[in-house]
Amino acid sequence: MKVKRLRWWIIGLVCLGTIVNYLSRSSLSVAAPTVMQELNFTEHEYSWIISTFQLCYTIAQPIAGYILDSVGLKVGFFVFALLWSLVNMAHALAGGWISLAFLRGLMGLTEASAIPAGMKASSEWFPAKERGIAGGLFNAGTSIGAMLAPPLVVWALLTFESSGLGTEMAFVITGGIGVLFAITWFLIYNSPDKHPWLTKEESDYIEEGQEKHLAAGNQKPSVRSILKQRNFWGLAIARFLADPAWGTLSFWMPLYLMKVMHLPLKEIALFAWLPFLAADFGCVAGGFIAKFCMEKLGMTTLNARRTAFTIGALLMISIGLVSIVDDPYMAIALMSIGGFAHQTLSTVVITMSADLFKKNEIATVAGMTGSCAWIGQLSFTLVMGALVAVIGYGPFFVGLSIFDIVGAIVLWVLIKEPAHHQPSAPVTDEEAIITPQ
Incomplete structure (x- = not known):
């Protein structure tokens, strides 16, 4: 059986993986009030639980990327997805905040594989001119998963409340979905050179559009060699500076709207998801901007990516304007522009690892730069937590x-700029169609 435009079905599968990943990690935050009451711990102890996840996730990203580069995506991501899903289900057995923190730490170690896996899949399955769009599509799963968690977890809490198993079932259901995904991944995914569903025409199209000088070698990735390259540090610094915006929207926005803008909780529930919806559009916008620059303006792949990042960075000025507005709805609108802008540039800079490094290094580089991004987010969160009460938002x-x-x-x-580069050739109307038929 052959499937036309299989690469877009594959990136859809990768997107499903990121949705499941973020659904699992968001399940605790939705269920937190109930869990805190049942296990009798405070907000201070809850912060330790969250910090354990963030620390383990930060440490594990380069390790997960190295493993994926070494053993391959099919087996590697299957094992990671199965493990994080089983750990999520094990949350139902937690007897206190310490055991819960331990489980969240294990989840951080395994869930750190998602972004490196998605980037590696994009690099294997797409020509350079489409890689940014593919990266945006799988990265959109992060916001979708976070948006799906509240209704699903609340439904489980209410449905099984009478039996006293509401929180337990919330974790079992979200974890069970992950197990089903892991099995699906193992049954369907293969690299392009091994996939029986890939047509020769599409295989040739993918291969011809990829950088020959970045072809994978037989050796395992060298972390020491990566660390010596200025291109790695360029990506790492940019991601370190970019990620605090996402942490602020995820962890501080509701608190800001309530305490500073005095927005009622019901209004927050109605409108606070809008920046994340805008972020979904931003995920794919960066890829389309870069593709336009390559096809219409004749830019190299790298310059097209940098241009898209710069456009996103200029749009991020909207976040700064939040500090001078008094209307909460205007603040939400500006933060929505910021969410769009952040995901535009974030997806672009993540994708650049595939433009600059060999295929057997991509997941490792994505993991290492991802750690830098999370260090930036954690540092900004700690500084903000210490000073926001003194100097404001x-x-x-x-x-x-x-x-x-x-x-x-x-x-x-x-x-x-890599030594071997060429401006991307225009694509035909047939090649430009990105939706599966």
Whole structure:
């Protein structure tokens, strides 16, 4: 059996994986009030649980990327997805905050594989000019998963409340979905050179559109060699500067709307998801902007990516304007523009690892730069937590609007164009169709 445009079905499968990944990690935050009451722990102890996940996730990203590069995506991501799903289900057995923190740490170690896996799949299955769009599509799963968690978890809590198993079933259901995904992944995924459903025409199209000088070698990735390259540090610094914006939207926005804008909880529930919806559109916008620059303006792949990042960085000025508005709905609108802008540039800079490094290094590089991104997010969160009560939110919003402009400068100054590059050739109307038929 042959499937036309199989690459888009494959990236859809990868997107499903990121949806399941973020659904699992978001299940605890939705169920937290009930879990805290049942297991009798406070917000302070809950912060330790969350910090354990963040720390383990930060540490594990380069390790997960190295494993995926070494054993391959089919087996590697299957094992990671199965493990995080089983750990999620094991949350139902937690007897206190310490055991819950231990389980969240294990989840952080395994869930760190998602973004490196998605980037590696994009690099294997797509020509350079489509890689940014593919990266945006799988990255959109992060926001979709976070948006699906509240209704599903609340449904489980209410449905099984009478039996006293509401929280347990919330974890069992979200974890069970992950187990089903892991099995599906193992049955369907293969690299292009091994997939029986791939047509020769599509295989040739993918191969011809990829950089020959970045072809994978037989050796395992060398972390030492990667660390010596200025291109790695360009990506790492840009991601370090970019990620605090996502952490602020995810962890601080509801608190800001309630305490500073005095928005009722019901109104927050109605409108606070809009920045994440805008972020979904931003995930694919960066890829389309870069593709336009390559096809219509004749830019090299790298310059097209840097241009798309710069456009996103300029749009991030909207976040800084939040500090001077008094209307909560205007603040949400500006943060929605910020969510769009952040995911535009974030997806672009993640994709650049496939433009600059060999295929057997991509997941490792994505994991290592991902750790830098999370270090940036954690550092900003700690500083914000210590000072926001003293100086308010304004300076932090202004800081977020500046960070990405600095990141854009870093990309233009520090990153070096690969020695073997050619402007991407225009594609035909047939090749430009990206939706599965």
